[in-house]
Amino acid sequence: MSLRLRLFCGIGVFVLFLFLIFSLSAVNQAVEMLEQKELETGQLLNDIIQTEMDAQVNVATVSALTLSNNRQVQQLFAQRDREGLLDLLLPSFRATNNNLAQLQFHLPDSTSFLRLHEPDRYGDSLADIRHTVNECNRTLTRVAGLEEGRSGYGFRVVVPMFWEGKHTGSLEVGTSFGATFLRHLANHVSGEYYVYRIPQVPSVVWEDFQKPGQLIATASLRADSWPLKHEILSRLARGETVFTQSEDNKHHLVLVPFFDYAGVVKGYYKVVMDRSLVTAGIFQMKKNLYTFSILGALVVGILVFIYLGRSLEPIKELVKAMQIVTTGDLNRQIKLKPRRDEIGQLTECFQLMVAKLREIVAALDDAREKQAGYLRDTVLALAAAVEARDVYTINHSQQVASIAKAIGTHMGMSRRQAEQLYFAGLLHDIGKIGIPDFILQKPGKLTELEFSEIQSHTEVGYKILEAAGDIFAPMAPMVKYHHEKWNGTGYPEGLRGEEIPLGAAILAVADAFDAMVSSRPYRNALTEEKALEEIVACSGSHFHPQVVDIFISHYKEIMKQSVAETTAGAIVNPAGPVGRQRQQYMPEMILRPFDYRVRYDGILQAVNDVVLVFSEEMKLIEWNHRAERLYGYTCEEFSRMSAGQLFSSVDSEELEKCMQAQKGIGVFRAKHRKKDGTVFPVEVTNVAFVEAGKKCWLNLVRELEPVLAGEDTA
Structure with missing residues (x-):
């Protein structure tokens, strides 16, 4: 073409x-x-509906107040003269029957004394069904609104009756709430009118055909063929007015809920208009x-x-040049004929654009290299913060990461995938930040509750990495599922077989092997031969069979590669506990500029411990919500605080000097002070880093139990 x-x-x-x-x-x-x-x-x-309903109540109110204030009516009712009341009121009631549906008197115990609309029915108790009557007789105040009686819904106004200062009962006036009322509404706006009870609202109506959710009244000759969805009924039940269309889009539906005297939704008007x-x-x-x-x-x-x-025609040449650029070849020289018109200007701009693209791509490559360095520093700092709390697990994450990376390489992973697996190995136990030391370092068997706490570290680690941003996204599932087993008996989700991500399956083998050949407070280390036998024995039950095969068949090469990787990035702990502080050192790279922050705020809020970040001047510059809850300070109060205000007066100067002198990561015990003045013992994991050219300190603070607080911290 x-x-x-x-x-x-x-x-x-x-x-x-x-x-x-x-x-x-x-x-x-x-x-x-x-x-x-x-x-x-x-x-x-x-x-209009609301106005007409109010008008009905007002009509009934005027009639009720007029009769209740009539001295002759008061006297006849006080004397319980039923015949006298009939002779006095029945003629006028029949004359206004179009406006008033009912008029009746009740005794103080809510027993019906006289119904003008049914003179022969009296003496029955309304206490169980007529709450407006009960409330009026109890509070001696007027009660007005919509209420359901034995013959259906109606607008009711109930007023107390008195004679010579003594309460004699109550008078009720009711107006229609049926088809007549709907036809009156239809005179204002044409349409098909229906009134329904809300489904699941209990009814006191005697007639069997009046079931909850069925039609109460209609002013239409047509059957209702416009059903409502459950969602709309739920909105009506919450008192919302709903405007919608029918399924065929040919009718507009107006749905107006109505409330009883107490403000409770009892049903709804349904008006259908043709469109x-x-x-x-x-x-x-x-x-x-x-x-x-x-x-x-x-x-x-x-x-x-x-x-x-x-x-x-000249555009063809420019198109060919563009096709060269779209292949990603920015180094190839593109020659275009010079022109003096707009196409020539476009050609010149295109050549300038290609030159700029070369510069941008080069800058992106440099930025990518820097970003990779900052990511490695961040990962090492987080991994070291976990291991700094337990001398028995020093370099465990580094060794697991190195072994896992070597296995992944032998399984054909790309360099990028192997690096992601390596970082996941460094962070596989980051979730243990939120687990108390007495559980992590317990020499004996864990209780069921303590083991459940340990199991939670996979979910916590996943949340921390997820909060850290997209750069950690490939590693988060590996951290979450590295304790899943091939037969589905692992945690946290009991994944089985190929459901387990390959990276997590590799971490499981590396983690188990390094744990078996390392000493723990509750057992001695196994020999490498015995550990390999255990790995093989658990192939196909606990571990991915293919991962085990690669690990066993290439064991020497894998271990040689992992030793080289571990030696390059190991965390050492030559000093052990010294005085009040247990010092642990990180590689000097942790002090490189920290200009590239990987969703730092998200990490702070995801960590289960209290997090405090101090500036070079020992001013508090960042914290998480847990810090506000522990110390009792508001966000505004925290923003004006320094380290000395949180430390107890005894420890303040010493701890500030200790933190400022530190070059990597340290763990020490101290005493902090809450807003109310309470001094309490804590264990602090202190991380030193540099951000924007200035030294900062990140504290992970854990409140100690009273028993631990009394131990000798020397």
């Missing part, structure tokens, strides 16, 4: 796209106007606009095709 034809097709498609965008925009605006109009109509209907003419109009509008768009695009395309011609 020629360049001319390609440009024609491209421009034609673009023009067609513009016309379609215009058409869609016009249709959307029309639809939005319609939906806004429907929304306004629905809101108006909602206001079929509107949807048909929108369909025709779309059809016309799309047709216009296609025809307009064709006309414009033909005009563009006429003016293209030979004038675009």
